[in-house]
Amino acid sequence: xxxxxxxxxxxTLLNAVYDVLERLSYPIQYADSRAGVLRxxxxxxxxxxxxxxxxxxxxxxxxxxxxxxxxxxxxxxxDEITSDLDRYYHPAARRGSx
Numbered sequence: 001x002x003x004x005x006x007x008x009x010x011x012t013l014l015n016a017v018y019d020v021l022e023r024l025s026y027p028i029q030y031a032d033s034r035a036g037v038l039r040x041x042x043x044x045x046x047x048x049x050x051x052x053x054x055x056x057x058x059x060x061x062x063x064x065x066x067x068x069x070x071x072x073x074x075x076x077x078x079d080e081i082t083s084d085l086d087r088y089y090h091p092a093a094r095r096g097s098x
Contacts, residue, residue: 001067002074006085010036010053013062013081016088017049020080036062042073 006013014033021028021040029046030039036051047069054061064081066074 001065002071002078003063003065004078004082005054005056005061005063006081007056007059007061008085008089009060010051010062012085013051013064014038016081016084017051017064019084020077024080042069045069045073047073 008016011033014036017038018028021038026040026042028038028040031037036053038049038051040047040049045068048067050065050067052063052065054063064078066077069077
């Protein structure tokens, strides 16, 4: 299982995950946003994501675990999620680096 933690609340991460899965045409087979659990399809394989809100130094963060998939796929999904979050929440920093 691959794990990454993001400095955003669970709702923000769920929206980013939904956007990424939709853009990649990976259908969501099951979702429980309250629990932070998603199951999705990728070709003939299925994967699972668990999103857990945690507190780090008094600030909310969300831990994302991706299991049931090849390491390469979960790495690509993490990259896409990170890219979307950077694009939506840090556009000025991104423009300054061009």
